[in-house]
Amino acid sequence: MSEQTSFPHLDGRGRALMVDVSDKDVTTRTATAAGTVLLSPACVAALRDDAVPKGDALAVARIAGIQGAKRTPELVPLCHPLPISGVSVELEVADHGVDIEATVRTTGRTGVEMEALTAVSVAALALVDMVKAVDREARVTDIRVLAKAGGRSGDWTRAGS
Numbered sequence: 752m753s754e755q756t757s758f759p760h761l762d763g764r765g766r767a768l769m770v771d772v773s774d775k776d777v778t779t780r781t782a783t784a785a786g787t788v789l790l791s792p793a794c795v796a797a798l799r800d801d802a803v804p805k806g807d808a809l810a811v812a813r814i815a816g817i818q819g820a821k822r823t824p825e826l827v828p829l830c831h832p833l834p835i836s837g838v839s840v841e842l843e844v845a846d847h848g849v850d851i852e853a854t855v856r857t858t859g860r861t862g863v864e865m866e867a868l869t870a871v872s873v874a875a876l877a878l879v880d881m882v883k884a885v886d887r888e889a890r891v892t893d894i895r896v897l898a899k900a901g902g903r904s905g906d907w908t909r910a911g912s
Contacts, residue, residue, distance in 0.1 A: 760829060767828075767829060768829075769829050769831070770829070770831075770861075772831060772860040772861045773860070775860040775861065775902070775903065776860070776903070777858060777859060777860055778858070778859075778901045778902055779856070779857075779858050779900075779901050780856070780857050780858070780859060780861075780862045780863055780899070780900065780901035780902050781854060781855070781856045781857075781863065781898075781899065781900045781901060782854070782855055782862055782863045782864040782866065782867040782896060782898070782899045782900075783852065783853065783854045783855075783867055783896070783897045783898045783899075784852070784853050784864070784867035784868045784870065784871045784894065784895060784896050784897060785850065785851060785852045785853075785871060785893075785894070785895060785897050786850075786851050786871040786872065786875050786891065786892065786893055786894035786895070787847070787848055787849070787850050787851065787875075787891075787892050787893050788848045788849045788851070788875050788878050788879060788889055788890070788891055788892075789847055789848040789889065789890040789892055790847070790848035790849065790882065790886050790889050791885075791886045791888065791889075792846075793885060793886065794848075794882050794885045794886035794889065795844060795845075795846060795847075795848065797882070797885050798844045798849065798882070799844055803881060803882055803885060804884050804885070805880075805881045805882075805884065806881070808878055808881035808882055809842045809844070809849070809878070811877050811878075811881050812840070812842055812849075812851070812874040812875070812877040812878040812881065813840045813841075813842060813874065814877075815873050815874055815876070815877030816838070816840035816851070816853055816870040816871065816873055816874030816877070817838045817840055817870065818873065819869045819870050819872065819873025819874065820835060820838045820853065820855050820863075820866040820867065820869055820870035820873075821835055821838070821866075822869075823865050823866045823869040826869060827865050827869065830865050830866075831859075831860075831861050833857045833859045833861065833863060833866070834857055834858065834859060835855060835856070835857055835863070835866065836856045836857055836858060837854075837855070837856040838853065838854070838855050838856075838866075838870060839853065839854045840852075840853045840870055840871075840874050841853075842874065842878070848889075849878055851871050851874050851875055851878075852871070852897070853867050853870035853871045853874065854867065855867045855870060861902070862899055862901070862902050863899075864896050864899055867896065868894060868895075868896060871894050872891070872894055875891040875894070876891065879891065895909065896909065897909050
């Protein structure tokens with residue numbers, strides 16, 4: 752293997768690589784991410800009235816988010832497969848659309864921020880798929896990490912979250 756640069760995701764020649772985490776401590780790690788699906792008033796009403804033609808859009812999105820978190824290393828090339836110990840995906844219908852928040856937990860050698868982001872992203876995509884007959888202009892927006900806990904770098908929370 753080539754000599755590593757100061758950025759651990761690149762080798763000495765600038766090529767991407769998967770970071771070796773074998774020297775890191777196994778700790779409990781948690782990450783929370785959020786995002787929004789902006790929807791038309793008619794679509795929001797259909798969600799509130801449980802009248803989406805394809806069925807329970809929120810339940811489908813919740814399960815899709817959980818599956819997304821578990822499959823993150825298959826989708827994001829440099830992510831490590833992790834023993835996911837818990838995933839929660841919450842969807843809240845609001846006047847502007849649906850707010851999504853996912854929290855992922857593990858006991859491992861690296862964090863689960865990407866798993867939380869993937870959970871939100873996949874939940875949002877599943878929701879769009881479920882409501883596209885009602886709202887062709889549904890828009891996924893503002894996906895971000897809100898907080899992380901555990902690991903060498905410690906806890907972090909996004910300002911204003």
